[in-house]
Amino acid sequence: MKVFTALEAKNRFGKVIDAAQREPVTVTRQGRPSVVIVSAEEYERRQSRAWRNLLAVMEQTGRYAAEQGLTEEALDQLLADES
Structure with a gap:
């Protein structure tokens, strides 16, 4: 470098x-x-990789939550309890 x-x-x-x-x-x-x-090319490559990694983690987290029985309704209730 x-x-x-x-x-x-x-x-x-x-x-x-x-x-x-x-x-x-x-x-x-x-x-x-x-x-x-x-370089702009390297920046774009790194940004793209970061987005792909974020999406993969979000998908994995969603699958795990579903496997544990967390539904949209249960999530709404959990979030409502916090306010």
Whole structure:
């Protein structure tokens, strides 16, 4: 992973963009990582993977709840009891 200081990133932004097209780039401030820059393609890939993972967990949770006998009515009652 390429690393640029904030000043380097500011002064050589074109190079930062070029590097981020190949791999994530870390920008540091005062010697500590501040941000990571990734290409738009990599960002979209990560977002898509995150959504797929979330949907899979939601489906698994729904199946488990159904197996345990949790119905829409029972869920409504549980939620109503909390208010």
